[in-house]
Amino acid sequence: xxxxxxxxxxxxxxxxxxxxxxxxxxxxxxxxxxxxxxxxxxxxxxxxxxxxxxxxxxxxxxxxxxxxxxxxxxxxxxxxxxxxxxxxxxxxxxxxxxxxxxxxxxxxxxxxxxxxxxxxxxxxxxxxxxxxxxxxxxxxxxxxxxxxxxxxxxxxxxxxxxxxxxxxxxxxxxxxxxxxxxxxxxxxxxxxxxxxxxxxxxxxxxxxxxxxxxxxxxxxxxxxxxxxxxxxxxxxxxxxxxxxxxxxxxxxxxxxxxxxxxxxxxxxxxxxxxxxxxxxxxxxxxxxxxxxxxxxxxxxxxxxxxxxxxxxxxxxxxxxxxxxxxxxxxxxxxxxxxxxxxxxxxxxxxxxxxxxxxxxxxxxxxxxxxxxxxxxxxxxxx
Numbered sequence: 137x138x139x140x141x142x143x144x145x146x147x148x149x150x151x152x153x154x155x156x157x158x159x160x161x162x163x164x165x166x167x168x169x170x171x172x173x174x175x176x177x178x179x180x181x182x183x184x185x186x187x188x189x190x191x192x193x194x195x196x197x198x199x200x201x202x203x204x205x206x207x208x209x210x211x212x213x214x215x216x217x218x219x220x221x222x223x224x225x226x227x228x229x230x231x232x233x234x235x236x237x238x239x240x241x242x243x244x245x246x247x248x249x250x251x252x253x254x255x256x257x258x259x260x261x262x263x264x265x266x267x268x269x270x271x272x273x274x275x276x277x278x279x280x281x282x283x284x285x286x287x288x289x290x291x292x293x294x295x296x297x298x299x300x301x302x303x304x305x306x307x308x309x310x311x312x313x314x315x316x317x318x319x320x321x322x323x324x325x326x327x328x329x330x331x332x333x334x335x336x337x338x339x340x341x342x343x344x345x346x347x348x349x350x351x352x353x354x355x356x357x358x359x360x361x362x363x364x365x366x367x368x369x370x371x372x373x374x375x376x377x378x379x380x381x382x383x384x385x386x387x388x389x390x391x392x393x394x395x396x397x398x399x400x401x402x403x404x405x406x407x408x409x410x411x412x413x414x415x416x417x418x419x420x421x422x423x424x425x426x427x428x429x430x431x432x433x434x435x436x437x438x439x440x441x442x443x444x445x446x447x448x449x450x451x452x453x454x455x456x457x458x459x460x461x462x463x464x465x466x467x468x469x470x471x472x473x474x475x476x477x478x479x480x481x482x483x484x485x486x487x488x489x490x491x492x493x494x495x496x497x498x499x500x501x502x503x504x505x506x507x508x509x510x511x512x513x514x515x516x517x518x
Contacts, residue, residue: 208332208333
């Protein structure tokens with residue numbers, strides 16, 4: 137039994153090192169560098185290195201081999217900061233600076249409480265076998281992971297909504313990353329307490345946990361390959377909007393009704409203004425602006441010399457649409473026209489020339505709008 141435990145710990149140690157190595161090496165192959173994403177990369181890498189060191193220490197010191205309770209105490213003391221670091225890496229991509237600071241403070245307080253409980257248990261027992269205080273540590277550990285998941289899910293919903301409104305690229309990499317992040321942390325919340333307390337359950341849960349970490353790691357790397365420089369503009373504006381919202385909240389607590397009325401009475405578009413914006417958009421399309429895979433609402437509004445808010449209201453009020461839907465339709469029609477004009481072009485060329493970030497994105501658009509793949513659609517019209 138001890139030999140198998142040692143082998144499992146060694147496998148976890150190597151696995152974590154490999155995942156950390158993947159994160160480090162893929163940094164060298166990034167087409168674009170996004171500061172927020174790279175900071176998250178190093179936080180997650182640090183967390184995985186911490187887990188690797190924990191497994192190495194378990195092998196060398198044999199806490200788990202001596203007793204489940206002794207191993208559990210050591211695991212909670214080390215797992216908690218590692219999971220906090222990985223969670224902060226995930227949260228860093230989603231949240232504003234102010235929210236990240238709040239989460240840091242809460243997680244630090246919970247870990248301080250875990251340390252305090254351990255010290256009390258150690259002082260009472262005189263050894264690492266702290267008795268029932270272990271379960272208090274376990275509850276705090278579970279509360280910490282649950283809090284991280286809750287905060288991450290809130291920010292992921294906000295960011296997904298922002299990306300849907302402001303960007304025109306393929307969202308599938310982000311959706312996969314978001315699901316993998318939540319699944320990995322949720323799986324940890326459900327299974328980690330059992331794995332910490334029981335060596336027998338560790339043999340079952342351990343390999344599954346490793347697979348969830350690998351799935352998350354690959355999704356995170358794939359997200360990085362799909363980052364574009366203009367997303368930093370969105371991140372910057374999100375920070376500024378959040379700061380402005382906080383200032384407004386603090387300075388206008390007694391003016392909520394007046395603010396609501398002013399929002400409801402936003403001026404509607406005159407016929408002349410609608411025509412002017414439409415002409416600018418048509419000209420942008422004629423100049424093949426949609427070919428830029430990095431374009432978003434922010435860069436489009438700058439190129440048209442129209443405020444982002446006005447352009448967003450135009451899509452909503454006048455086109456009954458959003459920027460993402462409108463741009464997707466423009467690219468879709470351009471792809472169909474190119475297929476008719478240049479039948480020898482393959483789908484890779486079509487997707488690149490029409491602004492789709494990948495061939496698979498072009499496939500999904502055709503499936504959604506025509507109910508078939510681009511290849512089948514070509515065959516139908518010929």
